[in-house]
Amino acid sequence: MSNSFILGTDNAPSHMIELMYRMKVWxxxxxxxxxxxRTSTLAELxxxxxxxxxxxxxxxxxxxxYGIISMDDIIRCLQQGAMGDSAADRMTKxxxxxxxxxxxxxxxxxMEKHRFGRFPVLNKHGELVGILTSRDILVHLLIAMNKEMxxxxxxxxxxxxxxxxxxxxxxYTTRKFDFENAGKASTEIKKILVDRGIGSKIxxxxxxxxxxxxxxxxxHSLGGTLSFKLTEETAEIVAQDLGxxxxxxxxxxxxxxxxxxxxVRSLGFGAGxxxxxTKRVSDEFSISGGPSGTRVVTSFRLRxxxxx
Amino acid sequence: xxxxxxxxxxxxxxHYSCHTFEEAEVTNFVASDLxxxxxxxxxxxxxxxxxxxxxxxxxxxDIVGARGVLLVNNKKPQPGMLALATELNKTxxxxxxxxxxxxxxxxxxxxxxxxxx
Numbered sequence: 001m002s003n004s005f006i007l008g009t010d011n012a013p014s015h016m017i018e019l020m021y022r023m024k025v026w027x028x029x030x031x032x033x034x035x036x037x038r039t040s041t042l043a044e045l046x047x048x049x050x051x052x053x054x055x056x057x058x059x060x061x062x063x064x065x066y067g068i069i070s071m072d073d074i075i076r077c078l079q080q081g082a083m084g085d086s087a088a089d090r091m092t093k094x095x096x097x098x099x100x101x102x103x104x105x106x107x108x109x110x111m112e113k114h115r116f117g118r119f120p121v122l123n124k125h126g127e128l129v130g131i132l133t134s135r136d137i138l139v140h141l142l143i144a145m146n147k148e149m150x151x152x153x154x155x156x157x158x159x160x161x162x163x164x165x166x167x168x169x170x171x172y173t174t175r176k177f178d179f180e181n182a183g184k185a186s187t188e189i190k191k192i193l194v195d196r197g198i199g200s201k202i203x204x205x206x207x208x209x210x211x212x213x214x215x216x217x218x219x220h221s222l223g224g225t226l227s228f229k230l231t232e233e234t235a236e237i238v239a240q241d242l243g244x245x246x247x248x249x250x251x252x253x254x255x256x257x258x259x260x261x262x263x264v265r266s267l268g269f270g271a272g273x274x275x276x277x278t279k280r281v282s283d284e285f286s287i288s289g290g291p292s293g294t295r296v297v298t299s300f301r302l303r304x305x306x307x308x
Numbered sequence: 309x310x311x312x313x314x315x316x317x318x319x320x321x322x323h324y325s326c327h328t329f330e331e332a333e334v335t336n337f338v339a340s341d342l343x344x345x346x347x348x349x350x351x352x353x354x355x356x357x358x359x360x361x362x363x364x365x366x367x368x369x370d371i372v373g374a375r376g377v378l379l380v381n382n383k384k385p386q387p388g389m390l391a392l393a394t395e396l397n398k399t400x401x402x403x404x405x406x407x408x409x410x411x412x413x414x415x416x417x418x419x420x421x422x423x424x425x
Contacts (some may be wrong), residue, residue, distance in 0.1 A: 180388065183367035187396065190371060200373060207371040208347050268343035268368075269362045276346045 019144055020105040025098050028140035029121045029130035033287075035060045036069065038088035042077045045069050058095075059087045063127035067091030067122050073109075092306045097122050100129055104141075107132060117296060168192070168230040174209055174217040174241075179267055182218040185226050192230065205281040209298050210272040213239035214257045219264045220246075222291065225265035236299040245291040253279060253287070309334055309417050311399065314355075314378070317413050323385050325374060326399040334375060335423045339411050341370040357401070357410055361385050366392045366400070375399055380407045399425035 024124050034052050036045045036059050045057055049071070053303050056070040059204040077090060079082050097120045109133060110119065163169070170192075187213060190207035194200070210226065217224045224241030243279035246252045252275050275296070279285040282298040289295050311329055315322060318364040319409045328330070336354035338345050346356060347384050356374045358365050361383040366406025369377050379385060383399055385393070403410055 035348070179362070179364065183364060183371075187367055187370055200412075204371070204373055211367065211371045212347060236399075265342075267362065268341060268364050273344040273348055277344070 013125075015148060016145075017105070019141070019148065020108065021103045021142060023104040023140065024100070025102045025104065025107050025121055025132060026100040026130070028104065028136045029100065029132045030136055031130050032060065033128065033131060035128070036087050037061050038086065041084050042069070042074060042087070042090060043083040046074050046083070049074070049277055058120045058128060058131065059091050060120075060128045060144055065095065065097065065122065065128045067093045068095050068118075068120065070117065095120060098132060099124070100200045104137065107299070108137065111137075163211045166232055168228075170228040172214075172226045172228070173223070174214055174221075174226060175223045176218065176224075177185055178219065183211055185228070186214055189228050192228075195231075198235075202235075202300060202302055206237070206300050208281050209278045209300075210237050211225045213298070215239060215269050215297055217241045219269055221294070233302055234299050235302060236297070239294075239296040239298075241293050241295075243291055243293045245289055246294050248289060249289075309421055311401075312412070313410040313417060315401065318378075318410060319403075320378070320401045320403040321376065323390055323402060324376075324393045324420070326397050329399060332399075335418065335421075336399060336419070337378075337411070337414055341407075345403060346353070346372060346374075351418075357407065357414075359383050359407060360388060363388045363392045364417050365389070366396060366398050369398050370396045376401070379416065380405060380410045 024053065034048050034054060034057055036048065036057050038059055038061065041058070049057055056068060057066045058065055059069060066089070069087055073090050073092070077085060082090070096110065096114050096116065098110060100121050100123050107119070109286060118131050118133045120128055120130055123129045170185075170189070172188075174182065174185070186207050189210050190203055193203035193206060210228070214226055217226070221241035221244050224239065227238040227240070229236040229238075254276065275287070276295065283301050284297075284299045286297045288293065310332065311322075311325070311332060314334065322329075325327050334353075334355050336351055337357055338349060338351055338354045339357035341360050343360065343364055349372065351424060354374050354375050355376055355378050356365060356369050357378045357380060359379065361379055361380045363386070364416055365377050366389055369375075377393070379400070379402040382404040383402060387406060392398075405413065411425065415424065
């Protein structure tokens with residue numbers, strides 16, 4: 001069906017399914033209720049609906065649900081000139097309701113099956129405690145998905161970590177224009193070096209190279225990875241991005257040559273110093289690649305810090 | 309010069325003070341809005357004067373071993389910037405003065421204290 005509710009549980013990723021089972025109807029339902037009584041007239045109910053900007057209203061007394069009046073009922077009564085009729089005469093009595101402790105997935109499939117705009121929610125004593133619309137579900141699912149995504153992203157960065165045989169390997173992911181996280185890898189790399197007692201001058205050089213490469217990926221590429229490898233003698237950083245590639249590799253190594261836009265420059269980068277500066281601080285430097293990505297390999301000798 | 313003198317001369321706000329804030333002797337400053345220009349320097353333990361009020365100026369200060377960041381032009385640090393300054397123990401000051409006047413005022417103090425020839 002063309003207007004079928006899109007949040008089905010059949011094809012959803014496992015994280016979403018888990019979310020829809022974990023969340024209960026009471027987590028997302030609207031608790032501030034506007035209700036009418038059986039003796040309310042349709043005109044009164046229409047007034048309540050208009051004032052509160054809602055499209056349906058439960059008819060309940062003392063927590064007991066008797067029925068529901070929707071916008072369709074109001075329109076029908078308007079056409080028939082029956083706005084003075086009481087709710088009891090016009091309401092839908094056979095109401096499909098939900099229970100507040102049901103998982104959200106159940107509420108979603110009920111909505112898919114019955115296609116009403118709103119569902120009254122009852123507690124285990126059968127009392128009306130809330131109302132649920134598809135909008136409530138969408139808003140709360142989006143909030144929950146945001147939190148899930150933030151958790152997932154933080155678990156992705158840093159990525160694989162291993163330390164075996166005196167070799168430490170860290171891998172970090174960068175994303176295009178993600179200036180909020182740009183530099184996190186370099187801050188961590190510097191901390192690792194300082195914690196290991198590597199001289200501050202060498203730690204600084206490695207961190208500067210790492211930061212320049214990281215910012216390059218964030219400013220210019222579609223994103224990529226930064227791999228850090230630390231042995232007793234050397235530190236190595238391999239920056240591999242996903243493209244679009246540097247058109248003129250030779251020019252990119254000239255100080256001041258920049259393809260950065262004004263926006264990137266306003267954030268303090270893009271002066272055309274990144275690659276030349278990386279090369280300057282590195283003991284070994286190489287760059288290669290094509291349209292599918294650029295790869296920069298830099299390494300540093302950790303022994304014999306020069307006395308300056 | 310001591311931080312309290314900097315704060316007084318520039319009517320600066322102290323958003324975060326590093327662990328050595330009381331006793332630190334600041335004798336070197338770098339002024340730039342372009343972090344790329346800061347990363348090419350070999351200076352150490354300087355105070356970075358900038359109007360870039362994002363996390364990146366704190367990260368740059370940390371990477372190059374600067375003492376902290378002095379924001380000019382009445383810039384307020386963004387929340388993430390303040391959080392990062394605290395995390396990385398980098399002093400974070402802000403002054404309503406503009407970049408040039410800030411540098412001129414600090415230059416006068418440096419000369420007075422005998423750090424400039």
